[in-house]
Amino acid sequence: MIRLEAVRKQFGGFTAVERADLSIRRGEFFAMLGPSGCGKTTTLKMIAGFEQPTSGRVLLENVDVSRVPPYQRNVNTVFQQYALFPHMTVAENIAFGPRSKRVRRSVYLPQVREMLEVVRLSEFADRKPRQLSGGQQQRVALARALVNFPSALLLDEPLAALDLKLREAMQFELKRIQREVGITFVFVTHDQGEALTMSDRIAVMSQGVVEQVGTPEEIYNEPASLFVAGFIGSANLLPGRIAENSSEGSIVDLLAGPRVLAHGPEQMLVGSQVSVMLRPERLSLLPAAEAHQLQISGRGLEGTVRELVFQGASARILLQLPDGTRVVTNVATDADLPFLRPGDSVAMTWKPGAAYLISGWPEHAGANTTDVDSVEAAL
Amino acid sequence: MSAPISKRGRIARWALNLFAAAVLLYLFTPIIWIVAFSFNEPAGRFNIAWQRFTLDNWRDPFSNQGLTEAFVQSLRIAVLSTSVATVLGSMIAIALSRYSFKGSGPLNFLLVLPITTPEIVLGSSLAAMFLDWDINRGFATVLIAHIMFQVSFVALTVRARVRGFDWTLEHAAQDLGAKPLRTFWKVTFPLILPGILAAALLSFALSIDDFIITLFNAGSLSTFPIYIDGSFKVRFPPQINVLATTILLASVIVMVVGLLWGQRSRRQQS
Incomplete structure (x- = not known):
């Protein structure tokens, strides 16, 4: 579904991603886990299209998209601070994607309504983002991305801005929504607990290198390197x-x-x-x-x-x-x-x-x- | 209940109030003077001694043809130069805060130059240049001169607003399938519009009342400030006070509307 082949990313003299080889399957809840500065967010940005790899290829549905701009890629991102448009209502935020792609009003309006139901925010459709709590804003960001039926949803530290209690509730919420819509979730986090509880598979990254890819059990029981052993648990x-x-x-x-x-x-x-x-x-x-x-x-x-x-x-x-x-x-x-x-x-x-x-x-x-x-x- | 104040304290407070009143009087006397004399019925050509109250001047603000023409020229120049300068200055501001590129450092410095350079230097050197190039001074040269200094004001004002702009919003828009142009018009522009409007108002005001730079580059063209300056020598009709009061009123209205609008949007946000 998503494949990274020998992807490398340099910013001037600094190498953010040394070598990333990943293969993410359809419908999977996939986590990229590592300490800050390990290159996980840069890798996510290369999948989204905000950064282009210095070398190597990014493939979506077997098509090389390494040089394709973000607005032509069929993936959507939930940003860390949500990046909701403050001057639009919740419903307008969610409708932004379909309208940008010139979907007809009669087609997207029911979809927006349905997404509002999936994230349980129907009664907040006409509010502005600032009038919502952090958790509600996060669900708007989810709905705004999912309404485009992306082939994958990219989440950049989606729970980092929430307090501890809400974070735990949102872990289940994210899993529920993912099961409901059946879309591939690629999820970046520095929190090993989050990665272990939510993911089908985890890629552990350190200093721009993918150290290990495996199920939570494999990562925990059979760490491939000293770094993985020390970082997880x-x-x-x-x-x-x-x-x-x-x-x-x-x-x-x-x-x-x-x-x-x-x-x-x-x-x-x-x-x-x-x-x-x-x-x-x-x-x-x-x-x-x-x-x-x-x-x-x-x-x-x-x-x-x-x-x-x-x-x-x-x-x-x-x-x-x-x-x-x-x-x-x-x-x-x-x-x-x-x-x-x-x-x-x-x-x-x-x-x-x-x-x-x-x-x-x-x-x-x-x-x-x-x-x-x-x-x-x-x- | 406030604490009892000693005698010395009371004197000090009284003196402070008196001082504040004096400062306010000093600041507002010329304005009050202008407004008051728009209601004066002058004896002779000079509206400088109070005779008696009348509304005649306000009934016919455009009776003085030379003054009206100068006023219209000033408005035309202000509207045109503000439009051009707002577009150019906003683009510079966005480019400067959005990207770091080669030459952005020197550009920042160049932006401040027209603001810090004395007007007399800007005006005279521009005039010398037009003279050197055999360009007839008039409407076009004044327009060019105004745009020149307005661009800096607009760029700096808009940049102050754009500085707090969350650029991931642009990423979010593109992520949702919006091409760069749609991203700008639907997301970036509406969010920085208040800053652009404020910059436009500021530069409009600068253009309307600019005298020194305009005088150097106007040739035979007469703008509102230039006409007023000239009228001191021959006649000073009360219509000057009427139009000046109108400008004053307009800017106060704009200010109040802006203030209310700002308060409303702040209330919505909280």
């Missing part, structure tokens, strides 16, 4: 070297000492630098006495409890490995934890398959520094 990244490859996975010599068993997307060469990713909620804690047995099976580490933060349904525990590396775990509070006090020694274990291999070494071994900070700040 919390991750403990333990650096090491491949010692041995077996049918069950790879045995890794951690710099922190013990050997663990982990699996990755492909076999990696013995001796290559890798990181073992352990998600905090996949770790469980056992009495220290069991550490030795667990380490032999390659599914255990020994550590000391540093901090404990009760969070209601779960507790967040900061552990220190013998070499000083800090690891964060989330433990359900219904688990029996009478033995846990700061300073206690514990054994940490995980289910087979929970340790995932990523090539390369992280900047900081162990938990994301932000996670460590958040635990310490809570105390």
Whole structure:
């Protein structure tokens, strides 16, 4: 449906998008996720036609549109600040697209009315945008775009301007509208939670490069790079070297000492630098006495409890490995934890398959520094 | 209840009010004078000493043919030059705020020049140029001169308005299928129209009352200010006061209407 082939975009000496290869399917809810400055908005603008790629091609419905101006592309955008026309009423805003394309009045008027119903704003048709709340303005922007029956709807951080409560409500609203109209949604966000809950597939971008494209589960469970692992959710990244490859996975010599068993997307060469990713909620804690047995099976580490933060349904525990590396775990509070006090020694274990291999070494071994900070700040 | 004021405080406040009144009197005396003398029945050719109240002057404001002709010339020049300058100046303003291009820095500087340069310099150098090129000075040269300084005023006034313009609105229009021309007329233009109107009014006023630059480039043409200047020497008919009062009235009406309009649109926005 939408295809980007080796798209690159430079502004003077600055490269905003290094290389983007993407293929977005019809009817899909697709997210482009990354920190600010990663090139996701520039990529969206190249699909919309506001920017032209320095090299590479943008294809819509198998037609190369790289040099086609925005007003001749059959995609529509919902802008971050909505960009509603302040001098027009809600209905006039929605009718702007069809009127620009010289659609007959008798044809577009019912369509405008129908769109107003889809976004539940029928009684606001004659208001000016300024008389509406942020959420209502956003729905006008949606209706104004969707009334053109675009082959794809592009949304640039559509929820960023809303407060937290409204944002959560709009996530469901967007999903509902997308199901109702069946149009491809391409959605740019820096909020991983938003991307994970709403999308069918996610492209994670960093510094102008698409790091990984996959379903939320794939992105979360099998991150393709250290960046993806650190950006999506919390991750403990333990650096090491491949010692041995077996049918069950790879045995890794951690710099922190013990050997663990982990699996990755492909076999990696013995001796290559890798990181073992352990998600905090996949770790469980056992009495220290069991550490030795667990380490032999390659599914255990020994550590000391540093901090404990009760969070209601779960507790967040900061552990220190013998070499000083800090690891964060989330433990359900219904688990029996009478033995846990700061300073206690514990054994940490995980289910087979929970340790995932990523090539390369992280900047900081162990938990994301932000996670460590958040635990310490809570105390 | 306001706090009790000491005696010194009361004197200070009284002095401040007196001072304010004096300043207002100083500012408005000439205007009041002009308006009052439009109702005077002059003795002789000079309407400068109060005789008695009459409405005759207002009944026949165009009785003085030379004055009427000069007034009409001024209006024609103001309408034409304002139209041209508003279009040119608005285009410059939009270009300057919309795009950053080679030479936009020097252009910004050049825009301010006609405003900061003394009128005597602008007027005389323009006249010298026309003389050098053997161009007869008259209606056309005055028109050119007025457009020259009006363009700067229009461009700077419109630019102040356009500065806050959200250019993603243009993106939104194009995204919805509007070609650049439709985008301009349906989105950009209606939104910056108040700024353009304000600029047009300002430059109209500048043209109507310009004296120095006009005098240098008018040749034998007589405009309203030039006629008034000349009339001091031979005769000063009360029709001058009538027409001046009319202009004053017109600008006050425009100002009040603009103010009400602005308040209304602000109320709608909030």
